[in-house]
Structures are given as structure tokens and as C-alpha cells.
Amino acid sequence: MIRINDNITLDDSEIIESFIRASGPGGQNVNKVETAVQLRFDAKNSPNLPPHIFARLKEQAGQRMTKDGVLVLSASEYRSQDRNRKAALERLIGLIQEAAIVPKYRRPTKPTYASKQRRLEKKQRRAGLKRTRGKVGLD
DSSP, rough: OOOOOSSSSEEEGGGEEEOOOOOSSSSSSHHHHEEEEEOOOOOOTTTTOOOOHHHHHHHHHHGGOOOEEEEEEEEOOSSSSSHHHHHHHHHHHHHHHHHSOOOOOOOOOOHHHHHHHHHHHHHHHHHHHHHSOOOOOOO
């Protein structure tokens, strides 16, 4: 069981890990050992993920989520397979935790009459200052 927060836990069977060869430096190790991890999580069909959290997760994931609702995360920054597995899992947990936070409702407000007046006065003062600048006449 993977614990996301107090309300959400994911079953280990919901996550599919596949290992691929990583690109970049690493010498012979890169050429023969599959250290990069590709983690897949079917968020759309997960029984442990509420629909409102899935909607926010889909928005946050962007191109990392397929049209079928499968979240695909890759990790290849470390040279060991185990560290890459942990990094990918931490990313998944972080994304779901971020999606679980309910955004604060923004109450629309209007500027006060006094603030409008202050803005216009500053504008007038600035315009006056700029008006005094200019070319010096040849009198």
C-alpha cells in the first residue's frame, strides 16, 4: 500500500513499472543495464482516486497523462534502478498530493473609490512631470 494522505492510499497492483535503458553519461553501465524507470498509473480507473481529484490531476499532469487517463512518469536521473524507482514514486505521490489540495475560492472584489482617485492623481502627477521634460528651446 502506498499512502498519499489520510484519505487516499493506492494499492501496489495499480502501479506498473517498466525498466528501460537510460540515455546520457554513465559509460558501459548505460549500455548494458536498464536503470531508467517508466511508471504507469491508471488514474481514471483507480478505485482509490475520487473523481474531483482525478480532474485536478489531469489538469496538472498535462502531457504526462494519456487520453485514456494513464499517468506516465519517467525517472532516469540516477545511475541505480532502485533510486530511479523511488524518484518516480515520489513524483507520483507529489502530483496526487498536489491534486488533493482544494483550491481556495477567489471572491471577486472591486477597487474602492478612494483607491481609484489615488491612482488617477498619481497618473496626473506623472503626466505633469513628463510634460515638463522635452527639448530645450534656443531663446
